[in-house]
Amino acid sequence: MLRVESICKTFNAGTVNEKTALNNLSLVMNDGDFATIVGSNGAGKSTLFNAIAGLFYCDEGAIYLDDTDLTYLPEYKRSRIIGRLFQDPMKGTAPHMTIEENLALAYLRSSTDGVKGLFCRMSKANKALFQERLSQLNMGLEDRMKQPVGLLSGGQRQALTLMMATLVAPKLLLLDEHTAALDPATAEKVLEITKTVVQTHNITTLMVTHNMTHALELGNRTLMMDSGKIILDIAGDKRNGLTVDDLLKQFQVGTGKALDNDRILLSD
Numbered sequence: 001m002l003r004v005e006s007i008c009k010t011f012n013a014g015t016v017n018e019k020t021a022l023n024n025l026s027l028v029m030n031d032g033d034f035a036t037i038v039g040s041n042g043a044g045k046s047t048l049f050n051a052i053a054g055l056f057y058c059d060e061g062a063i064y065l066d067d068t069d070l071t072y073l074p075e076y077k078r079s080r081i082i083g084r085l086f087q088d089p090m091k092g093t094a095p096h097m098t099i100e101e102n103l104a105l106a107y108l109r110s111s112t113d114g115v116k117g118l119f120c121r122m123s124k125a126n127k128a129l130f131q132e133r134l135s136q137l138n139m140g141l142e143d144r145m146k147q148p149v150g151l152l153s154g155g156q157r158q159a160l161t162l163m164m165a166t167l168v169a170p171k172l173l174l175l176d177e178h179t180a181a182l183d184p185a186t187a188e189k190v191l192e193i194t195k196t197v198v199q200t201h202n203i204t205t206l207m208v209t210h211n212m213t214h215a216l217e218l219g220n221r222t223l224m225m226d227s228g229k230i231i232l233d234i235a236g237d238k239r240n241g242l243t244v245d246d247l248l249k250q251f252q253v254g255t256g257k258a259l260d261n262d263r264i265l266l267s268d
């Protein structure tokens with residue numbers, strides 16, 4: 001279970017550029033919850049992910065994941081239990097290393113079975129696991145394990161990054177518009193893979209999206225953010241049957257303004 005308790009983050013405090021990006025934000029995610037997040041430009045969606053992943057410590061508040069107090073835990077330690085994907089498919093993989101080496105790195109980072117250090121310690125069983133997981137992507141990557149990742153397309157790279165982030169199931173998966181830079185067909189494919197992986201391993205997941213339809217169709221909860229706060233949190237019956245128009249109206253009622261996000265407005 002993830003518990004975010006009243007976190008605050010102000011950038012450039014005391015200067016003309018002062019910006020409160022997270023404003024007393026609280027959130028509880030139960031095990032296996034899959035919540036989509038939408039919101040206006042600059043609402044604090046990526047900053048929330050940065051706070052959870054440990055890119056900075058919050059000014060106030062606390063963050064817990066199961067029994068672990070993350071509040072002052074360094075980023076590299078959180079990365080063992082939190083997987084994260086970004087919009088840019090080039091992030092998250094090392095282009096000059098082979099697919100197999102990238103997977104080995106991901107495995108070594110997250111594994112708790114005592115494997116440390118060298119690639120040569122990767123057993124045949126590990127390699128078989130990599131191959132089996134890659135074959136689930138249906139992209140033929142299992143036959144290209146010795147090729148550098150830099151040769152892959154954006155969609156293949158993003159699917160590989162997802163595979164790496166979930167090779168050892170993380171306690172929490174943060175998806176920050178991870179399909180936004182892909183062409184529509186590839187984006188749908190990566191989303192399908194995402195759904196399957198999240199469901200199979202029952203991974204607690206937060207996904208930022210600018211696609212309002214995805215925000216309502218994927219997962220079991222929809223969160224809306226504005227001005228560093230969660231202003232709407234809908235699940236269950238309230239969420240079923242809700243249309244994109246209803247969601248936009250609820251945003252207007254909650255904030256007194258129209259949802260202003262250029263990517264939402266530009267998408268269909």
Ligand SMILES: Nc1ncnc2c1ncn2[C@@H]1O[C@H](COP(=O)(O)OP(=O)(O)OP(=O)(O)O)[C@@H](O)[C@H]1O
Pocket residue numbers: 011012019020021039040041042043044045046047048261
């Ligand atoms: N490191 C930083 N230094 C200064 N300001 C920052 C920093 N990170 C974020 N901000 C500011 O905090 C606010 C929230 O930014 P954030 O990127 O979290 O918004 P977002 O909801 O992800 O927006 P978008 O949908 O436009 O990507 C913005 O005003 C942004 O400029």
